[in-house]
Amino acid sequence: MDLLDPLILARWQFGLTTLYHFIFVPLTIGMGLIVAIFQTAWYRTAHVRWLQLTRFFGKIFLINFAMGVVTGIVQEFQFGMNWSDYSRFVGDIFGAPLAFEGLLAFFLEATFLGLWIFGWDKLPRLAHLATIWIAWIGATLSAYFILAANAWMQNPVGYKMAADGSRAELVDFWAVLTNRVALATFPHTMFAAFMFAAAVVIAAAAWHLARGQHVDIMRPALRFGMWGMIVAFAGVFLAGDQLGLQMVATQPMKMAAAEALYNSACGANASFSIFSLGTPDGTSEIFSIRVPYLLALLSTHSFDGCVEGINDLNSLYQTKFASFGIDQFTPIIWVTYWAFRWMIGLGALAALISVVGLWLTRKSAKRPVPQWAWRVAIWSAPLPLLASLVGWIFTEMGRQPWIVFSLMLTRNGVSPNVPGWQVLISLVAFSAIYIALAIVEFGLILRTVRKGPEPVPEPGEGHPSETALEDTPTTVY
8 A cells, every 4th residue: 555645645634624524513503403492491481590501501502613613614625635636526516505505504604693692782682592593594504505515426416417528517406405315314414413412411411410510500401411312313213214215225335335235135134234244355244143124124114125235236336337447336344334333323322321311310219310320421422423423434435436426436536636745744734733623622612511600690790780680681702
């Protein structure tokens, strides 16, 4: 292996920086919704507890949002520097959804978030509440436009090839936006984002409750987070089922690789692999533990359904895509296989911890919550995030060797005139900067969590006079 191979280094750089940026995306989306819900509860009940929770988790939301904006800028830089041939090929398609993301969705999100930050004691309570909901809607729309662009790489629609075959040209923007892969991916991603945000709420509340601090505020937050985690996991599961059906229909090789299914199978033989070992070259199975019928049921919603295998699909693609000049159309099997299982396992573990937590913290419990349970709740915060990260590894690595499925190989998308040493320098520089930013992000959030919710000032202490504490607007952050 050439350690200065531009393709390998460009893939590593894009993978690392994209996954790093995605750390902030789900927390922004999920925490924005939670803050909006808490503020709505304050508006409807006038209970100061919900106002304190809004302000407390609002700070975490803002810290994370700012860091997400900074890290997202690098993605645009990478497309132009390392993936110029890819950018030329997809530019006509990607231009539309990414323009809508920047000019409509992000503009909406940033504008109304600014109004929310600075409008606490300047806007009427209902108008101020509307700003955080509109900001969250903007974040959600931003996510959808980006997911639609990514879905086109998985399932190209609404395009025609240029006369010289050098690029794809947009002919139906609505088809791109309603790509069936995008429609299935969006709810799956949104529920996963809420899981991570709920985990952060649980961890923050558990930290204070373990020390007997802010009990009247943090206990409702803890219960809310745990119920939110369970509901979101159910949503992830149901949306994932639909996404799996679309994956089988559009990228059957990805599903076959996820299950290490080497030969096509039907019914009982289309079994779900719990554990599998394959040959070093990834062409056959040595040993596996399987559940009969389950893969057929998941892939086709029928016990008698048939699922295409890796070897059969590879033979088909060798004929169908002979013009691309390669004979292996399979991803790295062990990566897709284990990423798929880690995604499911980590998410399920986070939901299980919440189920146990609800039982331990119920009102009728006769024993206090043990300290080990608080520690588990705190340290389980990264589980949904890790599940999302390995889920994206599965999604993108399972598409290989394609950068755009059936249209462009990954090796053909890299910049032809950028030497490996330049990519290596930028990779090292970005990694160093991201490590520093991670330390800053974690430090700011940790300090905010440890400080806890602040008391609401009394009327007249820096705010317009109000008749009741519950109606007093908060300070500007």
